[in-house]
Amino acid sequence: MKTLLKNAKILVIDKNISVINGSIVIENNRITHLGKAIPKFRFDKIINCKQNLLMPGFKNTHAHTPMTFLRGYATSGQLQEWLFETVFPAEDILIEQSEDIEILTKLGILEYLKSGITLAFDMYYAPKYIAKAAKELGFRSVILGTIQGERQSPEEVKADFDEFNNYDSLVSYKLGFHAEYTCGPDILVPLSKVVNELKTPVFTHLSETEHETNDCLKREGKRPPKHLIDLGLFNYGGGGFHCVTFNDEDMALFKKHQLSMITCPGSNSKLASGTPNLRKALDLGINVSLGTDGPASNDALDFFYEMRLLSVVQNLRAKTPNTLSHEEILRIATINGARTLNMNDLSDLSVGKIADIIMIDLHAPNMLPLNNIPYQIVYAASKDNILMTMIDGKILYYKNRFNVGENVNHIYKKAQQITDKIKKKLKKN
């Protein structure tokens, strides 16, 4: 299969970020040519991009995609109250009928495709339904283990690690646990054994609130990052979701162990958890990437909205405009995400890389006139400007139409039915 995307503007992420005019050739799932000259091939598909912008797809490095059923439902409370009183009881009902996770994931994937997200690092239970949803729709999913109390165990995630790293080329699996405040030593010590046996990275919710950090200090006599590092959980890398309360000591540890900070400004703002000092993290050379978190704490799966929030909350925190530059924000949303997951062959648009590509409409009123395209992607664009989403060389969304091999109206209808069923059961309890 040879695809030509011609007559485009192309966002090149190198030492600097620039925009060039040219074409991209994709053979099967990889970029084989990029530039002005077009090789004389017989192409299977030719798309005239009409001077719209091609750029790497956004990497959503923290998600709980099946939580689409809680969009607009979990609307109040700070983290502890929101989680234990609203989210967990609803999830208990969903997990009893875990096959419903497939449809709820598919709904989230459709939202990703419409907003230019080409990968989700998806922390949730019942990985077989997430894997099935991703494979069937052609979406790239990195599933993360979610040990928490009775829900999954170190033995289970070890078995899932083997199963889902050999499932489909679009699906992979990493070790993870919900959080240090929901996993005691009975879980973390055996998990550390698995990590050190498999020599693999670990990811978890980390230092999300002051409450969590103070609790850990009281219980363990140390801050959460030190607690997990001392248990040997980060011996082979990985990272933390949120990292809101990180101080200098936490950041120095993350730098030393080459761990990634995954920031979720939408979720942290909604739950009033706070804002990490990302200026300091980036200056220290820590890898920072971006996540939407789940639809229960956001409630949108939209990287344009997330990039804009990332910028403004950092400015407000530092009381300084451009605390993060638009170039840093574009890196955080794309190549840094690939770095978090050690998947550098899908990081950017260059020859040899996997073709996870999006096209942004530059001929829309909110994008014109063109003064500084990379800046305007962060500050002016919206998901309505997404013209095309390509994953693994296949166009899954093009000009308002999904090409996922399924009737999307059926997915919408089923997701509503599942949500109504769960709400009914919740009322009864």
Ligand SMILES: [Zn+2]
């Ligand atoms: Zn989360």
